[in-house]
Amino acid sequence: MKHILFALIALSILFIGIAGNNPAFVLGQDSSATDESWEPNRLADGQPDIQGIYINPWVFTIENYTDQEREEFQQAMIEHRGPETGAYDFDWLEQSTTERRADYPYPDNFYGVSKPPSGRIPWQDWAFQKKKYLSHHPYEKREFFDSRIRCLPAGTPRGFFWSFYNGWQILQPPGHVVILYEHNHLYRVIPLDDSPHLGKDINLWMGDSRGRWEGNTLVVDVTNLTDKTWVIGELGGEGIHIGSFHSEDIHVVERFTIVDKDNIDYEVTIEDPNVFTEPWSMKYRVFTRAPKDYVLFEYACHEGNRTMELTFGDTRD
Amino acid sequence: MSKLERGKLHRTSHKVLILLIATLLSACGASTEPTNNTASDTVPRTPEGHPDFNGVWQALTTASWNIQDHNAQKGVPAGQGIVDGNEIPYQEWAAAQQQENYQNRADLDPLHKCYLPGVPRIMYMPYPFRINQTSELTAITFEYSHAFRWIWTNGTEHPEALEFWMADSRGHWEGDTLVVSVADFNNQTWFDRAGNFHSEEMTLVERYSPMGPNHINYEVTVEDPKVFTRPWTMSTVLYRRLEENVQTLDYECLEFEEPFLPWDEVPVPGMPGPPEQ
Numbered sequence: 001m002k003h004i005l006f007a008l009i010a011l012s013i014l015f016i017g018i019a020g021n022n023p024a025f026v027l028g029q030d031s032s033a034t035d036e037s038w039e040p041n042r043l044a045d046g047q048p049d050i051q052g053i054y055i056n057p058w059v060f061t062i063e064n065y066t067d068q069e070r071e072e073f074q075q076a077m078i079e080h081r082g083p084e085t086g087a088y089d090f091d092w093l094e095q096s097t098t099e100r101r102a103d104y105p106y107p108d109n110f111y112g113v114s115k116p117p118s119g120r121i122p123w124q125d126w127a128f129q130k131k132k133y134l135s136h137h138p139y140e141k142r143e144f145f146d147s148r149i150r151c152l153p154a155g156t157p158r159g160f161f162w163s164f165y166n167g168w169q170i171l172q173p174p175g176h177v178v179i180l181y182e183h184n185h186l187y188r189v190i191p192l193d194d195s196p197h198l199g200k201d202i203n204l205w206m207g208d209s210r211g212r213w214e215g216n217t218l219v220v221d222v223t224n225l226t227d228k229t230w231v232i233g234e235l236g237g238e239g240i241h242i243g244s245f246h247s248e249d250i251h252v253v254e255r256f257t258i259v260d261k262d263n264i265d266y267e268v269t270i271e272d273p274n275v276f277t278e279p280w281s282m283k284y285r286v287f288t289r290a291p292k293d294y295v296l297f298e299y300a301c302h303e304g305n306r307t308m309e310l311t312f313g314d315t316r317d
Numbered sequence: 318m319s320k321l322e323r324g325k326l327h328r329t330s331h332k333v334l335i336l337l338i339a340t341l342l343s344a345c346g347a348s349t350e351p352t353n354n355t356a357s358d359t360v361p362r363t364p365e366g367h368p369d370f371n372g373v374w375q376a377l378t379t380a381s382w383n384i385q386d387h388n389a390q391k392g393v394p395a396g397q398g399i400v401d402g403n404e405i406p407y408q409e410w411a412a413a414q415q416q417e418n419y420q421n422r423a424d425l426d427p428l429h430k431c432y433l434p435g436v437p438r439i440m441y442m443p444y445p446f447r448i449n450q451t452s453e454l455t456a457i458t459f460e461y462s463h464a465f466r467w468i469w470t471n472g473t474e475h476p477e478a479l480e481f482w483m484a485d486s487r488g489h490w491e492g493d494t495l496v497v498s499v500a501d502f503n504n505q506t507w508f509d510r511a512g513n514f515h516s517e518e519m520t521l522v523e524r525y526s527p528m529g530p531n532h533i534n535y536e537v538t539v540e541d542p543k544v545f546t547r548p549w550t551m552s553t554v555l556y557r558r559l560e561e562n563v564q565t566l567d568y569e570c571l572e573f574e575e576p577f578l579p580w581d582e583v584p585v586p587g588m589p590g591p592p593e594q
Binding site: 044051124125126127129130133134137140141142143144150151152153169171172173174176178180184185186187189191195196198202203204205206227228245246247248274275295296297298300302303 | 364371431432433447449450451454456458463464465467476479481482483505562564565566567569571572575576577578579580581583584585588589590591592
């Protein structure tokens, strides 16, 4: 009896020791990696360690627009911005694409709308007409303006689009992934527990996130967004995406996959039965580690923003 | 062994077994972030042995209206000040400036324009914030205007000759106290709505000390040779938010005066809208 007891005590101490240092053991997490030869380090709570500073230095085309659509948009921009349209035409896009891709590796053909196979966002007819109007008349009314430009939050997934001059910082306190955005000091706190989403009457500009790790992929479920942001962006030549509005019922599911020690790929599925005919997905490389000694700075957006004043001539600020 | 001895051993081994099972169960259920830990006096600790401040916190003071003793005003509760000695040692010119700020506070308070509140005001505004603590960096994410602060604890120094709304913060541990040096301010933020102000030369030393698992004593010493005659100190308590599933929400200061086009409204009358529900 004594011997059995001692054996039990010894085994239990061993068990507690292992479990205390590595909850992944207790939770039975799958730790298979996409790349056989490399595994990320694990934090004390079992998460793969992706902490650090990241940038997104690439530019790519999100949708397969027809030549006619591009031409129409180009004409609308010339009408609004004069013959030198600046950052809103496709010549600029081509140049920045070539320059940037040389610096950082980017997988071939891994960008844009991946579902449906047409490579086009499946808008309902009325919604497509509204979106097209907004993109061709961007300065007509203050309420047509992009939230990001007004120094309102960019929303999700819009906040992850390329930005030559802004980065992100990921930190992982126990049981959470926290993403700090340099641009406009936005942030997302992603709990990795079973807590329920917020009630439907609360809206968050960046959405309400709940995450879980599936091996080396962080899957995040995002709900409770507002209807005041756009799904995709208009930076750097992608002005044609202006006006990609959505309703409060939008449901976003993100998959961040650790590719290697420097790169994280992103696949996001968007569902909004009020404006789209079916759920659709986008895929692109979202983060690459910033160079050593790269520093993120405070981005006090509204404090220095004169865009609205210069565009609309008002001095409300 | 006698029957009596065997009996005793049997009862003892039962007790040990029960103790063992209880220990096992509590080890499996252990989490690093306390939830309703009101029964325990133990401050949770990080793997490095420092107090673990991870979680949602909030100040319970009216200091963001006025850091000194004040009576109630319409919509604003009365409050006992958080300034040691209740005196702010302004230089003469600065005392006059503060009075002028106070008279014009409805227009001049930077919060009125939805500008960032700065430090320390963000710490005692009546909105929750989350302390996200890792070994190299503690990031505080605030509900108010989604501000955040980076408090680097990796031995790095302040950058020089820069001005930030939320300043630059570098911390280190002295025993169980997180001591944070805050510098690189601009001169745009106020300490409160009462017009108490500073210059870009201000520096702070903050001290975060645990008072049990659910309270932090927050003390901040202000030094600004351009505005004050000597350093002075404020202190208040930060309370851990203990409600189940509590999280920070949004206070998007800018959205209250901006127009928006609802998802189901068309940009031009006559355009097709969403189908009837």
